[in-house]
Amino acid sequence: MIKRAKSMALRCGPMRGVGMISILLIAAGCSRVGFDSGPGGPGAEGPPQPIVQSPVIAERVGAPVGPTRILDHPPLAVDEVDPILNSVVRDDPLLTERVDYWIQFWTTRGAGHFGRYIERMARYHGVVDRELEDRGLPSSLRFLPVVESGYHHGAVSRVGATGMWQIMTPTARDLGLSVSSLVDDRRDPLLSTRAALDYLQQLYRTFDSWFLALAAYNAGPGRVGNILRQHAPDDDTLSGDELYLLLRARFPAETREFVPRFFAAAAIAGDPERYGFELPVGIAQMAFDEVLVPDATSFDVLARAAGVDEAEIRALNPHFLRGFTPAGEARAVRLPPGRGADFEVNYAMIPPEERISFLEHVVASGETLTHIARRYSVSVNDLSAANGSVDPRRLQVGRRLVVPVAGARPTGATAMAAVTAGADDDSAESGNATSSASESSFRHEVRSGESLWILARRYGVSIADLRRWNDLSANAVLQPGMRLIVGVGVSGNPRSYVVRPGDTWGGIAQRFGVRTTELADANGRTTRDVIRVGEEIQIP
Numbered sequence: 001m002i003k004r005a006k007s008m009a010l011r012c013g014p015m016r017g018v019g020m021i022s023i024l025l026i027a028a029g030c031s032r033v034g035f036d037s038g039p040g041g042p043g044a045e046g047p048p049q050p051i052v053q054s055p056v057i058a059e060r061v062g063a064p065v066g067p068t069r070i071l072d073h074p075p076l077a078v079d080e081v082d083p084i085l086n087s088v089v090r091d092d093p094l095l096t097e098r099v100d101y102w103i104q105f106w107t108t109r110g111a112g113h114f115g116r117y118i119e120r121m122a123r124y125h126g127v128v129d130r131e132l133e134d135r136g137l138p139s140s141l142r143f144l145p146v147v148e149s150g151y152h153h154g155a156v157s158r159v160g161a162t163g164m165w166q167i168m169t170p171t172a173r174d175l176g177l178s179v180s181s182l183v184d185d186r187r188d189p190l191l192s193t194r195a196a197l198d199y200l201q202q203l204y205r206t207f208d209s210w211f212l213a214l215a216a217y218n219a220g221p222g223r224v225g226n227i228l229r230q231h232a233p234d235d236d237t238l239s240g241d242e243l244y245l246l247l248r249a250r251f252p253a254e255t256r257e258f259v260p261r262f263f264a265a266a267a268i269a270g271d272p273e274r275y276g277f278e279l280p281v282g283i284a285q286m287a288f289d290e291v292l293v294p295d296a297t298s299f300d301v302l303a304r305a306a307g308v309d310e311a312e313i314r315a316l317n318p319h320f321l322r323g324f325t326p327a328g329e330a331r332a333v334r335l336p337p338g339r340g341a342d343f344e345v346n347y348a349m350i351p352p353e354e355r356i357s358f359l360e361h362v363v364a365s366g367e368t369l370t371h372i373a374r375r376y377s378v379s380v381n382d383l384s385a386a387n388g389s390v391d392p393r394r395l396q397v398g399r400r401l402v403v404p405v406a407g408a409r410p411t412g413a414t415a416m417a418a419v420t421a422g423a424d425d426d427s428a429e430s431g432n433a434t435s436s437a438s439e440s441s442f443r444h445e446v447r448s449g450e451s452l453w454i455l456a457r458r459y460g461v462s463i464a465d466l467r468r469w470n471d472l473s474a475n476a477v478l479q480p481g482m483r484l485i486v487g488v489g490v491s492g493n494p495r496s497y498v499v500r501p502g503d504t505w506g507g508i509a510q511r512f513g514v515r516t517t518e519l520a521d522a523n524g525r526t527t528r529d530v531i532r533v534g535e536e537i538q539i540p
Contacts, residue, residue: 017300026289033428036365082138082139082140083138084138084210084214084262085263088239088241088242089211089239089241089244089245090188090263092245094245094248095245095259095263098257098260099260099263099264100264101260101264102257102260102261102263102264102276103264106264106268106275107276107283111277113150114150114268114277114488115278116150117146117265118269118277118280120150120151120152121145121146121151121269121280121428122285123284123286124145124151125151126278126285126286127189127190127193128142128193129142129147131193131197132197135197135201137197138210140266141197141200143262143265143266143269143270144262145165146265146269147258147261148164148165148166148402149165149166150165150529151529152164153188153189153192153318154187154318161226162184162187163184163186163188164189164192165186165192165193165195167186167195167248171199172185172186172195175195175196177192180326181320181328181382182320182321182322182382183320183321183326183331184321185320187318187319187321188200188317188318188319191319196370199217200217203216203221206221206225206333207221207240209239209240209241209243209244210240210241211240211241211244211245212224212228212240212241212243214258214259214262215251215255215259218255219251219252219255220260223252224251225249227247228243231247231250232246232247233246257343284459286316287336287337288316288334288335288337289334289335289336289337289338289340289343290332290334290335290340291335291340291343291344291347292330292331292333293325293330293332293347294330295325295328295330295355296324296326296355297324297325297333297355298324298356299313299314299317299323300323301318301350301354301356302335302343302347304346305342305347305350306335306336306342306343306346306458307342307343307346308336308339312336313333313335316334316335316336317334319335322378324356327453327463328467329464342462353507361375361376362399363395363397363398363399363400363401364397367395368392368395369384369390369392371402374403376403376415378403378521380392383401383403388404389452402451402453411424415434443484443485443486445483445484446478446479446480446483446484450478452466452478453465455484455486466484466486469484469485469486470484470485497512497536497537497539498535498536498537499531499535499536504531505520505527505531506527508539512539514540518540519537519539519540521540522538522539522540523538
């Protein structure tokens, strides 16, 4: 066994660790390892982490609607008896001593913290349990988030580990999670659980021991692999768990305490009443319908289409950091149970340019991106991302910038809602969109200040489509005078258009690249005439 562990360690590259581990005695909980790195641990400072407030929704299994996910790893063959809690080294005196220490701490000085861990676990453990069952993993791993974060999806450590599973940014990206100023999938209970369990499976297959896998989750597989290569004896009679105990003193202090904390958390969370805690009452399991949103959409729009309060959308989608889904990509969005079908019908009726609440700001003399970002309470990174061709060192007075914020316009701001920008007057013309030989595409000549974001909103297409149609890289910068293909699915000269909720003369004219007055004239009207939902408008 030892030779295998050492040989596996030799293949263990310098993967970046996540800082997470779990253990189960009965059905307990977990938190981040280390004397001062976990919530409520010895040396912890400041008030306890806040309780996550979630909407009260009908209780049911917390799993997305739809086909069963294809696992990245085949299920592991494990015994019905939990292999972690029933390890051959579970009764080791030193291990038992440290487990008792943590039980004593969490039932005395740390009891206030641990009570909140149990409450949060009651909401999210169903999501974790289902994933563990699907993969055939030890059920005790459900307690790892207790040790890591107290089951807090918004927890952030001093070194930047984030979410229930306390995953570092490089590791998260290696595992396929999005981490940016707009989206942080580590804060999503389901996505982070899948990624964390993927990682744990990789570690177990590398080290052939759950104790070593947990140590590697905390310290990093590279460090654990180096310790094995340098110090593991050539003894085929030792199991991987026994090897962990043998080399435990060579691990960092935080890692040495990781497994004992896991066992202690599992003991308490597995039988709270035995240790003086009350069982959580009235906490609904995380439950939702899951729908696919094709492009950037504000939370207020999602809530309106689903017929629910915006707070419910935020509670179910904590990984979208700015109140809207990212532009240029389709993303799954979670809704309260039973709202998916109505949402799809209502969402389809909302014009693409009305699905995102963002503003256009006219740059004034002396303004910088930093000033503008502060004015609208957004980050400079978000502002730059929404205006791909802007040079922050040469910000031109009069330029229009897209400000990706949800909500109302600030008082006195020289901004206007993007969906009405240039509406109902001649300035609404795209002016440079002309029909090509193809009836299903046309070309748009880029004007100063325009970005892929703005054009995607205008023509109801995605940023990804614009890049694909025009062979643009992710870092491509639009220059005035460029002629971009607006492709399949958008006609440069359709014969008619049916008015939808929120449409205006200017908005329709802008979408099809004609003057507002020309559009009104083609229909025997003036721009002051009211257009009604369902009315058929002829496009010149």
